[in-house]
Amino acid sequence: MFNLARILHFATHNTAEAQSKDLPCPDVVRDPRAILDRLTAQAQLAQQGGLMAMLEGDTQAIRVNKMIIHPQGQMISIELMPQEDEIVGQQLTLIGLWHENKLAFSVEILQKLSLNNYLISWPKELLETTGRDYFRVHAQHKEFVSIKVDDHTICAQLYDLSEGGIGVKIENQKSLCLCKQPLQWLEIHLANYSLTLHCRLCNQLVDQTLGTSRLGFAFISLNEPQALIIRKIMLQLQARQPT
Known part of the structure; x- marks a missing residue:
């Protein structure tokens, strides 16, 4: 989908929310x-x-x-x-x-x-939209994303994606290198696309019982070619939604 806030000329800001529980997306x-x-x-x-x-x-x-x-x-x-x-x-x-x-x-x-x-x-x-500037697509099937930061490459499970940011599920131990800095450049590989984006860590929900974390990253200053790739990925994810 598209950034409707931008299309309809509403004020925008980058955001990547993560819900406290794995509930169906209200969007x-x-x-x-x-x-x-x-x-x-x-x-x-x-x-x-x-x-x-x-x-x-x-x-x-x-x-x-x-x-x-x-x-x-x-x-x-x-x-x-x-x-x-x-x-x-x-x-x-x-x-x-x-x-x-x-x-x-x-x-x-x-x-x-x-x-x-x-x-x-x-x-x-x-x-x-339910009070958000961006529509989000929640992964209904297991979609894996590879994230490279510094010299580390981490495999995570996609939670949600929008033009505002990305949410992933990851093992607690693997999440440490993604949480060292609040602002960092991440090389993200998803659905046969690769993007290097400046990201801000905005959510970290830890489940000690399962040993996993859900991390939310907001994209900073996404340019139009990058936004177009995000839209294409979101359309692909939508096409895989269960009927």
Whole structure:
């Protein structure tokens, strides 16, 4: 997903929160009835000119002029601003509001119905901001991340990822070299991508019974190419979510 705070021109700050317990992420909406309610609200928002969309790889949002929900067939039709290129088959992220929260969901553009009108897939999940500037994707399967600091390379399990930072689970003994300095450069290898990022340790939750720690690192001054790679990884992680 994308940094909605940046897209919608809200003030941003880097943050990588870690929850005190392994509970389902409150950012993710998967209940079918709740999804329908929110999609219906987005259709009304489109009529008011408040629903935006971004094609994968683009940095500028475009307006959604109309959105029609077809709940029986679980399909959605939308009217976009005129597009010069063929966009059928591409991923589209729609960005709207649900009460006070920002809302986003990714879909596939399935078919061109007429000039500027498209059929898109029904989302299996929606993401909401709940007081955060960044959406986070929680790893639903075991995703391993390699982190190199100084001369040490540590293998950890991914907990969550956003444009604001990364959370990992790691053995207590291995976590020591990652906690020596509050600010340090980390070389992160995840999902066939490699990034060297300036990071701040902002959370450390230790479980002495299991002998593991959960560490949260905030990314400092992420540039646009780095943010694009993070978005690609997040899209990959979303695609692996259980149906």
